[in-house]
Amino acid sequence: MSEISEEMRRTEVESREWYMAAYAPEGVPTSDHLKLRTVKISLALDSIPDQHLVLETLFISLDPFLRSRMTGREDGLCSPQYNLNEVVSAFGVGKVIRSKDSNFGEGDVVICPFLPVAEYCVLPSQALTTKIDPDAGVPLPEYLSMLGVPGFAAWVGIEVIAGPVKAGSNVFISAAAGAVGMYAGQLAKIKGCRVVGSTGSDEKVKLLKEEFGYDDAFNYHTESDFDAALSKYFPNGIDVYLDNVGGEMLEAVLNHVNHHAKIPLCGMISGYNKVWSEREGVRNLLNLIGKDVKMQGYMVFSYIDRFGDFTKEMESHLKQGKIVSKFKIINGIEKFLESLGSLFTSSNIGKLVIQVK
Template identity: 40%
Template sequence: MEATQIVLASRPKGTPTKDNFRFENIALPALKEGEVLLEPVYASVDPYMRGRMSDAKSYVPPFQVNAPMEGGAVAKVLESKSELLRAGDMVLGALPWATKSIASAEKLQKIDASLAPSSYYLGILGMPGLTAYFGLLDIGKPKAGETVVVSGAAGAVGLVVGQLAKIQGCRVVGLAGSEEKVALLKAEFGYDEVINYKTTKDLDTALKAACPSGVDVYFDNVGGEITDAVIRNINFHARIVLCGQIALYNETAPSSGPRFLPMILTRSALIQGFIVSNYSERFPEGIQQLVKWVKEGKLHYQETILEGFDRLPEAFLGLFSGENKGKMLVKI
């Protein structure tokens, strides 16, 4: 059986381009015991993949040049040689960017598409939702009446963080990169104020106006100048949840921005980085609570879905120019 896959053709220098990817036709081997043949339905693209395109040491191994890209995907089982799964089952797993693939059934998670759309398992009920849940509630520890600021507020994680903070009774301020996103966050996702960082000339002044009582919790998806400005407005005992630094991922030289650790010290603030897999043993708890809030209508979600396997590189590159509202997916 033949399939098409997308491989890493070269390691990017700075911002990735389509030239860093290559399409190849391959022949799949016969199924072995314990394996299943899969056809992807939805594939996820995520900022962390940029780190894996370089060969720098990190918390996850890098992609290999001339080997397929890989990411979270929802797939349908076409054929099975495992007692764990049967043909027709829907599963979630880390799969190669390929039109068909073979995987060990033990490494896949069967999903219940009757609880929510299957794509949600890559978003609000998957890695982004769990990232928001554990990052905000376990590290940020928001209290009713506090001010929570979220950078990358219209992204897959930011949409959930803001709503979780509202459920906790907080004032929520977001930063986003277009007037369309500003309107969306305020009208549909409960943000009290949203700052368009691309058109705002003085972020410090804008943040002081949006956060008159200062910042108690900062959920950082972006880094860079946005984070510098937010930290200048933190309160005593603020909690800073370090989730992502997408503003810095494509830099080719070390950033030399303001050094804000003295402010962390003098304001007795906490700053903690985390990877969602740190909480893997508690994933069932997080999914159960997120499903409950979705069913109760307390959590809403938005997806940006491109159609067609060949658009995977385009979707991935779109993350760095802010093309997505909510979770960026490709419907295969």
């Protein structure tokens, strides 16, 4: 890693940070809810507690589940709510610029699952997941994507919840060009499945087929009847459905599942900005009984004991070129609020990451 700059030899730095000013029970959070402020952080070693580090934030991951921590109520995702006036946190990559832990040195690059959305921060060293090997040849954003939460969510869904997936299975992925969907489809293809995805634009349909190896895909904005669309794309029924959207799409899928189909529920982005009573209901759950279907929701941190298996397998796929990634890098921490809102539109492709430094 590069040496710490002279600027970082100062005894104090100014740090911009995003904090929770007010809860947003519904709708996309705005500047009324999330605000940016500037604080000062001391770099003097005698001001840093033992077993703590000062980190300079390099990259912040933007993930839809962050929205569920901003409602002010415990909801379906059971994510702990941010406290008012608290700095919001996300999965991120940072560089150590001060250390009061002998296991970490200045210049180490680390992954943190709860990194404050700030330019600098002081954290207990136990809050970090691992150090990154600078000689591994892996781009840093990849640790927030293929080797991070989205890749892990896709792997758990396909490998664990839906597994063992048999070659020749018919697999459907919603939000297929998103951070989780792009990996889920590729993992299913590696297993020899026929994979179809739904996405929000014709450009993304092309991407799924030409870059991510999907057998077919459709634009859910131009398919007015999801039930008819699934009849067309799955004449032999659906064996595995990785659900990222919920609502109308999930209901339509339940009309096309085969016996013993498996449905990992990874996310339901169609309902994140609504209170539960305003979300679309699913009226045909009876199909789960009649066809012995397994439908299971999951949170990736419940499978953290499998993270080593996941990392080993995904690193192998990465080195062999079996899986590809797509990023959108946003420069500047001031773009956090705007970028968070964009997750709930069809404007993004692949993984959205903020580059702070």
